[in-house]
Amino acid sequence: MNKASDFKAWMQAHLDRVEDALSQWVDAQAPAELGQAMRYAVLDGGKRLRPLLVLAAAEAVGAPTDNQAALRAACALELIHAYSLVHDDMPCMDNDVLRRGKPTVHVQFGQAQALLAGDALQALAFEFLTPPITEVPAAVQAACVGLLARASGYFGMAGGQAIDLASVGHRLDEAQLRQMHRLKTGALLLCGVQMGATCGPAQSHETSAALSRFGEVLGLAFQVVDDILDVTTDSATLGKTAGKDAAADKPTYVALMGLAPAQRLADQLAQEAEQALLDSGLPAERLMPLRALATMVVQRTH
Amino acid sequence: MNKASDFKAWMQAHLDRVEDALSQWVDAQAPAELGQAMRYAVLDGGKRLRPLLVLAAAEAVGAPTDNQAALRAACALELIHAYSLVHDDMPCMDNDVLRRGKPTVHVQFGQAQALLAGDALQALAFEFLTPPITEVPAAVQAACVGLLARASGYFGMAGGQAIDLASVGHRLDEAQLRQMHRLKTGALLLCGVQMGATCGPAQSHETSAALSRFGEVLGLAFQVVDDILDVTTDSATLGKTAGKDAAADKPTYVALMGLAPAQRLADQLAQEAEQALLDSGLPAERLMPLRALATMVVQRTH
Numbered sequence: 001m002n003k004a005s006d007f008k009a010w011m012q013a014h015l016d017r018v019e020d021a022l023s024q025w026v027d028a029q030a031p032a033e034l035g036q037a038m039r040y041a042v043l044d045g046g047k048r049l050r051p052l053l054v055l056a057a058a059e060a061v062g063a064p065t066d067n068q069a070a071l072r073a074a075c076a077l078e079l080i081h082a083y084s085l086v087h088d089d090m091p092c093m094d095n096d097v098l099r100r101g102k103p104t105v106h107v108q109f110g111q112a113q114a115l116l117a118g119d120a121l122q123a124l125a126f127e128f129l130t131p132p133i134t135e136v137p138a139a140v141q142a143a144c145v146g147l148l149a150r151a152s153g154y155f156g157m158a159g160g161q162a163i164d165l166a167s168v169g170h171r172l173d174e175a176q177l178r179q180m181h182r183l184k185t186g187a188l189l190l191c192g193v194q195m196g197a198t199c200g201p202a203q204s205h206e207t208s209a210a211l212s213r214f215g216e217v218l219g220l221a222f223q224v225v226d227d228i229l230d231v232t233t234d235s236a237t238l239g240k241t242a243g244k245d246a247a248a249d250k251p252t253y254v255a256l257m258g259l260a261p262a263q264r265l266a267d268q269l270a271q272e273a274e275q276a277l278l279d280s281g282l283p284a285e286r287l288m289p290l291r292a293l294a295t296m297v298v299q300r301t302h
Numbered sequence: 303m304n305k306a307s308d309f310k311a312w313m314q315a316h317l318d319r320v321e322d323a324l325s326q327w328v329d330a331q332a333p334a335e336l337g338q339a340m341r342y343a344v345l346d347g348g349k350r351l352r353p354l355l356v357l358a359a360a361e362a363v364g365a366p367t368d369n370q371a372a373l374r375a376a377c378a379l380e381l382i383h384a385y386s387l388v389h390d391d392m393p394c395m396d397n398d399v400l401r402r403g404k405p406t407v408h409v410q411f412g413q414a415q416a417l418l419a420g421d422a423l424q425a426l427a428f429e430f431l432t433p434p435i436t437e438v439p440a441a442v443q444a445a446c447v448g449l450l451a452r453a454s455g456y457f458g459m460a461g462g463q464a465i466d467l468a469s470v471g472h473r474l475d476e477a478q479l480r481q482m483h484r485l486k487t488g489a490l491l492l493c494g495v496q497m498g499a500t501c502g503p504a505q506s507h508e509t510s511a512a513l514s515r516f517g518e519v520l521g522l523a524f525q526v527v528d529d530i531l532d533v534t535t536d537s538a539t540l541g542k543t544a545g546k547d548a549a550a551d552k553p554t555y556v557a558l559m560g561l562a563p564a565q566r567l568a569d570q571l572a573q574e575a576e577q578a579l580l581d582s583g584l585p586a587e588r589l590m591p592l593r594a595l596a597t598m599v600v601q602r603t604h
Contacts, residue, residue: 030456031485034464038456087421092392092413111394112467115417116460119389122424123455130448133441142443146432153425154332154340158418162336165414183333 007292011052014289018051019043021075025128030120037109037117038124042082045100049297050077050192053218056289057196057211060282061203069136070199073144076128077192080152083121086114088161122152143198151191160184164250172251178220180251185226186219193218193290207280214276214290221269222297227252228262233302270298309594313354316591320353321345323377327430332422339411339419340426344384347402351599352379352494355520358591359498359513362584363505371438371501375446378427379494382454385423388416390463424454445500453493462486466552474553480522482553487528488521495520495592509582516578516592523571524599529554530564535604572600 026042028035051074058070089096089104090111097107106114129136129144150156160183167180193215197203203211231254253262273294277287328344330337353376360372391398391406392413399409408416431438431446452458462485469482495517499510533556555564575596579589 027456030464031461032464032468034456034461083421087417090394090417092417113464115389115392115394116464116467119385119420119424119454120456120460122421123451123458123460126428126447126451127455130444130451133444137440138444139435139440141447142432142435142440145428145443145447149425149428149432152421153429154329154336154422156425158422158425159333159336162332162334162415162418165418166334 003288003292006288010289011292014052014055015048017071018048018055018074018078021071022078025075026079026124033109033113034116034120037105037113038121040102040108041086041105041117041121042079045102046078046082047300048078049222049293050081050188051075052289052293053077053189053192053215054196054199056293057193057215058199059196060211060280060286060290061197061200061207062286063196063200067199068131069140069144070196072128072131072136073148073195073199074192076125076144076148077188077195079121079125079128080148080157081188083118083125084152084157084161086118086121090114093165125152140199144195147191147194147198151187156183156187156191157185160187167251170251172256174256177251177253177256181220181223182216185223186216189219189222190215204281207282210276210280214273214280214294217269217272217276218294218297221266221273221294224253224262224266224269225298225300227254228259228266229300229302230254231259266298270294305590305594308590312591313594316354316357317350319373320350320357320376320380323373324380327377328381328426335411335415336418336422339407339415340423342404342410343388343407343419343423344381347404348380348384349602350380351524351595352383352490353377354591354595355379355491355494355517356498356501358595359495359517360501361498362513362582362588362592363499363502363509364588365498365502369501370433371442371446372498374430374433374438375450375497375501376494378430378446378450379490379497381423381427381430382450382459383490385420385427386454386459386463388420388423392416395467427454442501446497449493449496449500453489458485458489458493459487462489469553472553474558476558479553479555479558483522483525484518487525488518491521491524492517506583509584512578512582516575516582516596519571519574519578520596520599523568523575523596526555526564526568526571527600527602529556530561530568531602531604532556533561568600572596 022042026039028039054074054077055070058067059065063070085099086105088094089099090106097104105117125148126145129148130141152158160180163180164184190212193211197208197211230252253265277291324344328341330341356376356379357372360369361367365372387401388407390396391401392408399406407419427450428447432443454460462482465482466486492514495513499505499513532554555567579593
């Protein structure tokens with residue numbers, strides 16, 4: 001076995017856990033097709049980067065593989081991501097008709113149902129985090145809710161989306177662009193690392209800070225690569241409409257700095273992420289999944 | 303002093319606490335006008351029935367008047383209510399332009415910002431419930447989040463809205479109508495009573511069950527009275543468009559059973575609410591605010 005095959009096995013096992021849990025916990029029986037719209041938005045698509053990050057971070061700090069709190073946090077984070085895509089795709093936002101190679105939720109179920117499905121997915125994320133306290137300790141529940149709510153909210157993802165809305169057609173400088181992406185995309189990725197670490201044994205301040213730094217850098221790298229892929233990859237490979245940001249005159253790293261410098265920035269961020277993992281002081285074998293996920297983020301082709 | 307003036311003083315003091323907290327806790331500085339859209343949706347309007355219910359239930363079970371957990375739960379519940387109004391009013395839902403006598407959020411700020419403001423208000427509700435655990439115990443935080451998430455979600459408010467969407471132009475029977483309203487409106491009112499009770503000392507099973515029954519009956523009464531007011535009151539008094547349900551051929555208690563029987567049902571529910579309070583076994587003086595709020599719900603004119 002080499003490291004690549006170790007990670008492949010780790011990823012497949014954890015993807016299966018996440019898919020099984022999502023399929024079991026997002027109930028099709030909810031009233032009037034709402035459950036079906038929600039399942040359509042969540043199941044059978046997506047790379048599941050965010051839930052994998054939660055699980056990898058939990059294992060990095062020494063949580064057992066079958067930790068229920070981490071699985072719940074992983075799935076909750078994916079629901080927040082899924083709801084944001086449903087709402088983002090709506091006609092009053094990005095007006096996108098294709099997502100993960102399928103018609104978007106509002107195309108399939110109508111705008112009103114898409115709006116409700118997104119709202120209900122957000123609520124369901126917080127249901128996932130609050131099972132009976134015999135299953136997850138109240139302190140872990142409260143900590144994860146606090147992290148996820150703040151990462152999703154007006155000083156997190158939603159705030160980043162508001163900056164994005166206001167910035168179309170404006171020239172942002174790199175600091176402004178970083179701030180937008182730190183909130184819009186980065187906050188949830190950072191939250192994933194932090195929730196995962198919260199589900200395991202308590203860590204030193206140095207370890208927690210290093211993991212948070214890893215989450216921040218990874219979030220930024222993710223967005224830089226996203227911007228690169230938007231101009232270098234076709235819609236079929238991406239599973240969503242390519243070239244959309246450029247067509248909408250949205251600010252991107254590529255638009256700001258050019259393609260080659262954006263690629264160099266992505267490489268530099270990958271090195272910073274690696275350094276943060278080293279700084280955590282955690283055992284190398286437990287860091288393997290986090291390290292491999294960071295590599296995957298930077299080297300992905302869709 | 304008579305009971306009416308006692309309640310008037312109680313209500314004014316608690317309304318002031320809620321308004322102060324909302325104004326302080328919904329931050330105008332959030333990026334790109336998002337905070338302003340959220341404040342526009344939440345502040346300076348509304349009867350604050352839901353937060354008052356939380357505070358009244360907390361005091362009924364013996365929580366001190368200045369209980370921070372109850373104030374946070376009260377404001378969180380109001381944010382959920384406010385976000386649901388913002389999204390309900392959007393063109394793809396009810397397409398309403400007037401709310402509490404002001405232009406609706408999407409008229410004032412645009413649809414995209416209204417969508418985001420609603421999303422961010424939901425997240426902020428869960429931020430309110432998760433302060434540092436030195437302020438509210440983790441067990442209370444987890445319990446309130448669990449109650450609020452379930453009351454808001456696909457087997458709560460959002461599920462009721464989905465039934466509402468699917469039911470336009472269909473003739474529901476009374477059981478179906480009750481189910482819709484139990485979820486759409488009732489779930490949040492019941493949740494208010496339950497969160498309030500969670501913030502005080504632990505209660506017997508009988509007391510908790512009686513308070514939940516009070517919350518359920520009150521929720522139903524609220525909706526019956528809403529349907530009555532929709533046909534008996536003008537838009538200026540309501541602060542929103544009157545006659546809208548009838549015009550949209552939406553199922554209502556008045557459409558189903560006629561105006562006079564709907565009014566008799568409201569009276570009967572008021573008696574059931576009173577009985578539930580008696581069954582709680584809680585001291586009469588502590589029940590005063592809950593009792594007066596129930597009377598207010600049934601006798602309100604807007």
